[in-house]
Amino acid sequence: MRDKARRYLKLFLTTFEISAFTFGGGFVIIPLMRKKFVEEMKWIDDDEMLDLAAIAQSSPGAIAVNASILVGYKTGGVPGALISILGTIIPPFIIISVISHFYIAFRNNRYVSLVMEGMLIGVAAVIADLVISMAWDVIRKKRLTPFLMLVVSFILVEFLDLNIIILILLAGLIGYVDYTIGKRRMR
Amino acid sequence: MIYLELLWSFIQIGLFSIGGGYAAMPLIQHQAVEVHSWLTMQEFADIITISEMTPGPITINSATFVGIQVAGVTGALAATLGCILPSSIIVTLLAFIYYRFKGLxxxxxxxxxxxxxxxxxxxxxxxxxxxxxxxxxxxxxxxxxxxxxxxxxxxxxxxxxxxxxxxxxxxxxxxxxxxx
Structure with a gap:
């Protein structure tokens, strides 16, 4: 019972901390979550984190909230999901409630924008670090299909502006086709 | 009632913004600027700027901001709740399905x-x-x-x-x- 309570508390504090530092929105939360839940706490494994990212991206609503729900569900069922939703929405709620009273001064404040600029540089470095680790994981396994999919997906999204939902559907389909072909060969 | 209007508007935003922040922006603009006149276009642009400067998902940030401007902290709560309600239900279901069938x-x-x-x-x-x-x-x-x-x-x-x-x-x- 106490273990459970401690786990919920940890879940709340971790999602709270992550949310308070998720600048730039969307996928930025994935590297932060990976660092905490995969590397530090080991509550979730690496592949699972990517699966959760895929589900969070393809569901309606904010990616950060969706990812928190998934991580919370995995670590504590439905109560876990509720706790991590709270942890994720409380920081922006407080910050925006406070700022909304003097937002024009905030928007134009030089010191605020300097700190924000700096933090954005930090976020960019965090993502670069994560992407290299994850891409290296794929390359290291020396399997052609995942490697090609990584490269082609990147080109499609970055240079050809392919819709993300279409990319996810295609990638899932290719994964499935690759598997059925492999199975037929085995027979 | 204003709280229900906020709740309903943000339920729609939460439900139809697939793919996160940038997908939500036009929906927020439609609801808050065009349908309800809760914000001017300038205020909407300000929210986007502030959302980029502060942590947190843009939909949650703008729900809080719009709610507070229109109906104080209770309004902010109603809007935020609306915003997360659809994804809470859908994503919890998906989580259940994922952990149930991921072994297949x-x-x-x-x-x-x-x-x-x-x-x-x-x-x-x-x-x-x-x-x-x-x-x-x-x-x-x-x-x-x-x-x-x-x-x-x-x-x-x-x-x-x-x-x-x-x-x-x-x-x-x-x-x-x-x-x-």
């Missing part, structure tokens, strides 16, 4: 296909963030100091694997001190 080979194969694509998506999001962080807004040139900070932060992360939050706070502090 067919599901595994689909997920295996998704993983490299997701890495590519994160890489692409990272590149746009990198550009915002180190390019000069006015002319698109590279800001050398920002680039140097990026490289140092990157090396520190690769080498000592510190907490990303410590790195972000550190770079923020250095940028502030250097800019004074």
């Amino acid at each position: 080979e067919a599901v595994q194969s689909v997920l295996k296909g998704l993983r490299p694509a997701i890495i590519a998506l994160i890489a692409s999001a990272g590149i746009s963030l990198f550009k915002t962080a180190i390019l000069i807004k006015e002319n698109g040139g590279i800001e050398p100091f920002a680039l140097i900070l990026f490289i140092i932060a990157f090396i520190i992360l690769r080498k000592w694997k510190p907490s990303p939050i410590a790195v972000m706070a550190g770079v923020g502090a250095i940028r502030l001190i250097a800019g004074l």
